Amino acid sequence: MIASRADADYSAESIYDLLEQGNRHSSREKTQPIPVASRPVKPFTPGRLSSHQNSSQLQSIFNPILGYRDSQRRQGLTPTDHAKMNRQAIKQMSLRNKEVKQNNQQQEAHKIRAISRPTVKTPVASRPSTSAGRDFVTENIIDGTEKQAASAAARRKREEAERQQKERWLKKEEYGKVPRYLQNIKVGLAQQHAEKQAAKEAAMVPPGMRIMPEEERLEMLGILIESMQDVEAKLQALPFLIETPSQKAHKTSLERRLQEIEEANKVFSRTKVLVEL
Numbered sequence: 001m002i003a004s005r006a007d008a009d010y011s012a013e014s015i016y017d018l019l020e021q022g023n024r025h026s027s028r029e030k031t032q033p034i035p036v037a038s039r040p041v042k043p044f045t046p047g048r049l050s051s052h053q054n055s056s057q058l059q060s061i062f063n064p065i066l067g068y069r070d071s072q073r074r075q076g077l078t079p080t081d082h083a084k085m086n087r088q089a090i091k092q093m094s095l096r097n098k099e100v101k102q103n104n105q106q107q108e109a110h111k112i113r114a115i116s117r118p119t120v121k122t123p124v125a126s127r128p129s130t131s132a133g134r135d136f137v138t139e140n141i142i143d144g145t146e147k148q149a150a151s152a153a154a155r156r157k158r159e160e161a162e163r164q165q166k167e168r169w170l171k172k173e174e175y176g177k178v179p180r181y182l183q184n185i186k187v188g189l190a191q192q193h194a195e196k197q198a199a200k201e202a203a204m205v206p207p208g209m210r211i212m213p214e215e216e217r218l219e220m221l222g223i224l225i226e227s228m229q230d231v232e233a234k235l236q237a238l239p240f241l242i243e244t245p246s247q248k249a250h251k252t253s254l255e256r257r258l259q260e261i262e263e264a265n266k267v268f269s270r271t272k273v274l275v276e277l
Contacts, residue, residue, distance in 0.1 A: 205274065212273040221268045224261055231258045 065071050069079040169175065205211060212220075235254050242248055267273060 201272070208277055209274045210277055212275050217268055217273050221265065224265045224268060228258065228261045228265065231261060 065074070072079045174180075201211060231254055235251070235258070238247070238251055238254075242251055
């Protein structure tokens with residue numbers, strides 16, 4: 001109600017102003033335009049515009065446009081199915097490749113048949129030559145045949161010689177054995193190694209001592225083993241009860257002798273035995 005009264009007052013005031021201006025300027029032309037500030041202003045009614053904006057905003061919220069293809073569907077257009085087009089293009093390409101492969105296989109098969117097909121030679125009539133009645137064609141054929149036969153015979157002879165040489169090599173006495181020169185080299189290397197080892201051992205021997213030879217060491221070891229067996233037999237022959245001093249002394253001497261033999265046996269059981277010169 002307040003807004004309607006204000007609009008009515010405003011319209012009444014503007015009418016009075018126009019009447020006063022018309023009376024005041026009656027001498028002026030009637031077509032003179034009325035100033036903009038004095039024109040009546042139509043009141044703004046925001047109802048329709050705001051409701052339209054509100055409906056479009058709600059529609060965009062509850063039913064948004066999902067991409068370019070959705071926009072085309074809403075406009076009544078059919079979107080392009082690129083995946084389907086790609087599948088069709090791939091299928092067509094596969095068919096073309098299959099046709100090309102089949103054509104290549106057929107061409108290769110034709111080539112193989114053409115190569116494997118025996119060629120039939122047409123007989124050529126011999127032409128007599130004009131020089132002294134000689135048939136050069138026949139002579140050339142005979143010469144080629146003789147050359148082929150001679151070449152085949154030479155090849156067979158060469159193969160036979162190679163076979164015989166191989167058999168002679170397999171029947172040699174030295175076949176499968178180490179050559180003699182390698183055996184000599186091996187013996188020489190062994191002697192050099194033995195000499196170096198002997199010189200090294202001699203350098204380690206203290207002055208006034210020598211290394212007992214292997215034969216002498218083994219001989220001495222055998223004597224010690226026999227002596228040990230003799231002493232052990234004598235100890236076993238003693239009576240079970242030893243009461244007299246002579247029996248006790250004899251037993252003590254035998255045990256001492258056995259101990260000495262065992263210690264000597266340990267010494268001569270080594271690989272290197274040092275003895276005085």
